[in-house]
Amino acid sequence: MWKLRKLTGATNDYVRSLKIGLGSLHAGLSYALRSEGSKPCKMNLEKMEEVYRKWEARANPAQQNSQTRMVWTPAEAGGMPISKQRRNDKFREDPPPERRRRRSGKLSHPPSLDLVPELARFKYTPPAFYDMTGGQRPFMGRCCANCTSGSREMLFTSDIPGMGFRNVLKFNKPRGGIIARYFPQIYLAYSEGVNYSYPSAGELAKEVLGSRRVHAAIHKGAISDSEGRAKEEFEYNKALQGHARRAGQVLGNMAASTSNVVLRITGWVLLKVLGMILFCVNVHQGQIEMLKRAAKEGVPLVIMPTHRSHLDYVLMSFILYIYGIRVPFVAAGDNLNIPVFGWVMRKLGAYFIKRKLDKEVGKKDHVYRALLHTYMEEVLRTNQNMEFFIEGGRSRSGKALAPKGGLLSVIVDAYYDGIISDAFLVPASVGYDKILDGDFTNEQMGRLKKKETFIGALKGIWGVFTSKFGQVRVDFAEPFSLKEYLDSAQMPSPLTSELSSHGIHRPHPHPVLKKTVSDHSLYGTDVVVEDQRQLVRGLGEHIVYDAVRVNSIMSTNLVSFLLMTKHRQGVEFSKLVEDAEWMKGEITARGRDVGFSGEMRAVVKHALALMGRNLVNTQSRQQRPDVVNETESQDAKKTRVTEKAKEGAEKEGEKQAGRDQMVVPNMALPEVFVLSYYSNTVISVFLLESVLANAVIAVANQEMHTLNPGQQNKVTLSKDRVLQKATELCDLLQFEFIFVPPCGCLYTALSDALDKLIISEIIQSEQDVSDGCSSQDSRWARRVASSSAWGIDDDKDDEDFGICTKEEQITVNSSPELLQKLFFFQSVLGPLIEGYWLTACNLVRLLDRDLPESEFSSLVSDYSQDRVAKGLAIYTESCAMDTLRNAWRLFQHWKVIDSYQDAEKIKLVHLKEPFRNEQKLGDFIDKIEAFRT
Ligand SMILES: CCCCCCCCCCCCCCCC(=O)SCCNC(=O)CCNC(=O)[C@H](O)C(C)(C)COP(=O)(O)OP(=O)(O)OC[C@H]1O[C@@H](n2cnc3c(N)ncnc32)[C@H](O)[C@@H]1OP(=O)(O)O
Numbered sequence: 052m053w054k055l056r057k058l059t060g061a062t063n064d065y066v067r068s069l070k071i072g073l074g075s076l077h078a079g080l081s082y083a084l085r086s087e088g089s090k091p092c093k094m095n096l097e098k099m100e101e102v103y104r105k106w107e108a109r110a111n112p113a114q115q116n117s118q119t120r121m122v123w124t125p126a127e128a129g130g131m132p133i134s135k136q137r138r139n140d141k142f143r144e145d146p147p148p149e150r151r152r153r154r155s156g157k158l159s160h161p162p163s164l165d166l167v168p169e170l171a172r173f174k175y176t177p178p179a180f181y182d183m184t185g186g187q188r189p190f191m192g193r194c195c196a197n198c199t200s201g202s203r204e205m206l207f208t209s210d211i212p213g214m215g216f217r218n219v220l221k222f223n224k225p226r227g228g229i230i231a232r233y234f235p236q237i238y239l240a241y242s243e244g245v246n247y248s249y250p251s252a253g254e255l256a257k258e259v260l261g262s263r264r265v266h267a268a269i270h271k272g273a274i275s276d277s278e279g280r281a282k283e284e285f286e287y288n289k290a291l292q293g294h295a296r297r298a299g300q301v302l303g304n305m306a307a308s309t310s311n312v313v314l315r316i317t318g319w320v321l322l323k324v325l326g327m328i329l330f331c332v333n334v335h336q337g338q339i340e341m342l343k344r345a346a347k348e349g350v351p352l353v354i355m356p357t358h359r360s361h362l363d364y365v366l367m368s369f370i371l372y373i374y375g376i377r378v379p380f381v382a383a384g385d386n387l388n389i390p391v392f393g394w395v396m397r398k399l400g401a402y403f404i405k406r407k408l409d410k411e412v413g414k415k416d417h418v419y420r421a422l423l424h425t426y427m428e429e430v431l432r433t434n435q436n437m438e439f440f441i442e443g444g445r446s447r448s449g450k451a452l453a454p455k456g457g458l459l460s461v462i463v464d465a466y467y468d469g470i471i472s473d474a475f476l477v478p479a480s481v482g483y484d485k486i487l488d489g490d491f492t493n494e495q496m497g498r499l500k501k502k503e504t505f506i507g508a509l510k511g512i513w514g515v516f517t518s519k520f521g522q523v524r525v526d527f528a529e530p531f532s533l534k535e536y537l538d539s540a541q542m543p544s545p546l547t548s549e550l551s552s553h554g555i556h557r558p559h560p561h562p563v564l565k566k567t568v569s570d571h572s573l574y575g576t577d578v579v580v581e582d583q584r585q586l587v588r589g590l591g592e593h594i595v596y597d598a599v600r601v602n603s604i605m606s607t608n609l610v611s612f613l614l615m616t617k618h619r620q621g622v623e624f625s626k627l628v629e630d631a632e633w634m635k636g637e638i639t640a641r642g643r644d645v646g647f648s649g650e651m652r653a654v655v656k657h658a659l660a661l662m663g664r665n666l667v668n669t670q671s672r673q674q675r676p677d678v679v680n681e682t683e684s685q686d687a688k689k690t691r692v693t694e695k696a697k698e699g700a701e702k703e704g705e706k707q708a709g710r711d712q713m714v715v716p717n718m719a720l721p722e723v724f725v726l727s728y729y730s731n732t733v734i735s736v737f738l739l740e741s742v743l744a745n746a747v748i749a750v751a752n753q754e755m756h757t758l759n760p761g762q763q764n765k766v767t768l769s770k771d772r773v774l775q776k777a778t779e780l781c782d783l784l785q786f787e788f789i790f791v792p793p794c795g796c797l798y799t800a801l802s803d804a805l806d807k808l809i810i811s812e813i814i815q816s817e818q819d820v821s822d823g824c825s826s827q828d829s830r831w832a833r834r835v836a837s838s839s840a841w842g843i844d845d846d847k848d849d850e851d852f853g854i855c856t857k858e859e860q861i862t863v864n865s866s867p868e869l870l871q872k873l874f875f876f877q878s879v880l881g882p883l884i885e886g887y888w889l890t891a892c893n894l895v896r897l898l899d900r901d902l903p904e905s906e907f908s909s910l911v912s913d914y915s916q917d918r919v920a921k922g923l924a925i926y927t928e929s930c931a932m933d934t935l936r937n938a939w940r941l942f943q944h945w946k947v948i949d950s951y952q953d954a955e956k957i958k959l960v961h962l963k964e965p966f967r968n969e970q971k972l973g974d975f976i977d978k979i980e981a982f983r984t
Pocket of ligand 1: 314315317318319353356358364365366368369374380382383384385387391396399400401405406407408409416439440441442444445455456457458459460583584585588
């Protein structure tokens with residue numbers, strides 16, 4: 052069986068169904084026959100299918116004439132519950148066919164290679180896109196072709212995408228003796244993890260405390276403490292001793308002391324425990340293969356996953372361990388350094404860092420910074436792998452956070468200072484069917500975060516053990532060379548000239564980097580040039596962008612996204628299934644993979660079950676006669692009903708049963724935050740199209756209301772205006788998303804997205820009438836240059852710039868179905884826009900007086916929640932604290948508001964000029980409101 056599996060590329064033990072084997076073989080064969088240069092098959096496809104048909108007839112006569120149907124086992128079928136016996140069986144090897152036949156009386160699995168001798172000669176060539184169902188699914192995670200083209204080809208080979216998936220909790224060894232048979236977890240924990248040597252905490256401490264940087268920082272600290280004191284020299288010596296003692300203590304609390312024994316025990320425990328709470332943890336073997344290849348290059352791997360759950364770092368280290376890659380040193384916030392757990396984490400590679408380096412604003416903790424910098428440097432010097440969560444904490448909204456630059460800058464400095472010759476940077480992400488510790492509703496309601504405690508951790512663990520969390524998919528992007536990235540970032544590229552020709556300032560110019568070896572402060576920031584900061588910022592953004600792009604969409608993400616966008620009022624179950632199928636197609640068409648497979652009906656049921664009654668209610672239609680899908684026009688509904696009538700009797704019967712069930716999302720506070728948390732993962736897939744849909748509707752404004760679905764009247768818009776509006780929206784949401792990587796061009800990306808809308812006929816392109824005018828690109832560029840964000844003077848119109856007013860026109864397609872799609876895209880960003888508008892409206896409170904930050908923040912939050920209570924909010928989730936806070940940050944960034952400390956050291960927020968004027972502030976609010984039409 053395992054030989055057959057290996058041969059067919061079906062990597063999962065559960066994939067035992069004849070159809071799957073046949074499907075894979077069919078896909079492999081057809082690809083092999085199609086692909087250029089592949090060896091000709093010695094056996095023809097019909098003959099092989101005939102052999103299998105005969106076997107199928109013998110094995111299962113009842114199904115002989117039935118329709119081809121994939122029989123998916125739990126892990127693949129969206130993680131359906133598996134029977135206890137099956138779960139116990141999952142580590143067991145397949146018995147030889149004869150024994151199997153003896154036991155069950157009939158053959159239950161495809162024949163072994165001995166029974167089909169022809170198969171042994173068949174050489175399988177995997178297709179470029181490969182699915183266990185024999186279909187196609189995108190391979191995600193290739194690194195950037197713009198700035199790391201060398202790395203892109205270095206680790207990737209054509210067989211990578213076809214390597215398929217593996218559930219890392221599953222025992223995959225064919226033979227392993229008694230231990231493997233009876234104690235599979237022990238066997239796996241011992242046989243696969245490799246005994247690497249890790250530097251001890253003591254060794255590292257010696258190097259760090261003896262370094263010039265740390266000495267200089269202690270000296271600097273002592274001088275600043277003793278300055279101006281009476282007995283200066285005495286005070287200096289006292290302070291010096293104090294700082295030296297503190298340095299030792301800080302390092303003692305910080306340093307990891309990785310132990311192979313603890314790793315092995317934990318590996319064993321995790322195999323047991325994860326198997327109890329999760330159906331599977333899937334990884335793409337091709338991604339792992341690239342990781343392994345990178346690990347063999349002799350330079351450190353720096354893994355930077357997006358952060359959703361505490362399980363993230365456990366899974367990362369566990370997977371590396373299982374695949375025999377050195378486990379990384381992981382930067383952990385010191386809030387996690389709690390009794391017992393802290394000790395264990397240290398033994399597993401965690402080193403503890405302060406989450407805020409400086410206690411007081413404007414006063415740098417030089418000693419701490421020097422210690423952290425040198426510690427990381429020493430770890431890198433010994434060629435250890437590293438991991439840190441570049442977002443600096445778990446996302447509260449399900450969207451990725453902006454990257455932090457501190458630890459990343461140490462890696463960059465280590466390269467420039469010659470500590471490492473290079474490093475492989477690995478963006479990664481984990482997709483969860485159900486998040487283990489993702490209840491951030493309190494924080495989204497504006498309440499304070501609870502501190503981590505030992506008891507709290509135990510309670511959390513208990514909660515985890517008593518629940519089921521479906522499946523998990525871990526994705527690693529292709530590792531890329533730090534050296535190559537930095538080199539390319541410093542080389543003028545045609546892209547950058549393109550950007551400047553569009554008048555767009557990108558945070559990725561060609562920095563003139565200096566060697567920044569400094570003795571005095573962390574990362575040498577006393578001499579760091581702004582360009583270097585931008586370079587690190589750009590690298591961080593690229594990593595987060597890549598990590599988001601490699602994130603698989605899980606069943607719960609997909610279902611909640613549909614419920615939050617298309618079906619906020621509820622939907623029939625069968626329609627939900629239909630839409631989920633459509634949505635899956637849309638996602639994979641955009642190069643993103645989904646973390647489930649199998650029959651969509653089962654997948655949706657599975658997702659609904661995991662989300663639970665708290666989030667979605669399923670009730671019979673009779674119970675809710677008033678509930679209709681508001682976003683669906685009557686015409687569209689009629690068409691759908693007629694289409695349904697044409698479907699086959701069996702399918703129709705099934706649908707009839709499903710139609711009685713209404714799936715109604717819980718849009719009440721605070722549950723809606725959990726739904727939007729799941730749903731937000733999908734936004735990145737449709738981000739730019741959604742920006743454009745909002746821009747089109749904002750530009751069309753009142754005209755949009757005159758559009759009668761299905762009628763001949765049309766709304767004609769200037770393409771330039773739409774693109775300009777889209778840029779404004781990207782600017783508005785700059786703290787929410789990374790729209791393009793730093794090496795990319797927003798204009799090109801938006802144009803491409805508009806083309807997508809045109810291809811899908813949501814928007815129609817009119818003939819270009821710009822004869823004799825300046826090129827479309829330059830017109831657009833001037834508009835962007837002139838609009839310089841928001842509150843800025845933009846009274847000037849085209850004539851002021853001497854620009855020809857004849858422009859390329861686009862029209863909104865008035866077909867009901869396509870209009871519906873446009874509004875669907877619009878609704879993706881709707882809640883965020885409403886949240887920003889709400890915060891802007893609350894700025895009026897600052898016209899009379901300055902307010903303490905905390906008071907202003909709770910006023911905005913209360914006001915938004917009050918609107919929800921009164922039924923005034925379009926989107927309930929618009930009052931999420933995360934959104935309100937980001938809006939506030941943006942207004943600070945735009946210099947609409949500012950904050951300062953008063954005499955009692957209370958932080959106050961105030962309106963800046965010219966926005967202290969009612970009229971100006973009103974105009975500013977109106978501009979945001981334009982997107983709410
Ligand atoms: C087999 C079994 C396996 C089992 C397996 C179990 C595994 C068991 C492992 C447990 C592991 C737990 C893991 C928990 C997971 C977390 O706890 S996540 C939270 C902790 N991690 C992080 O935060 C990492 C990312 N954060 C950072 O990098 C942040 O910058 C820092 C270092 C925390 C500092 O943050 P901050 O105080 O807010 O300061 P920030 O503004 O970022 O800047 C600080 C300095 O960095 C430098 N800097 C910042 N930006 C830049 C830039 N763009 N360019 C240059 N320099 C810059 C500057 O020097 C700056 O100082 P200034 O010159 O501005 O004064």
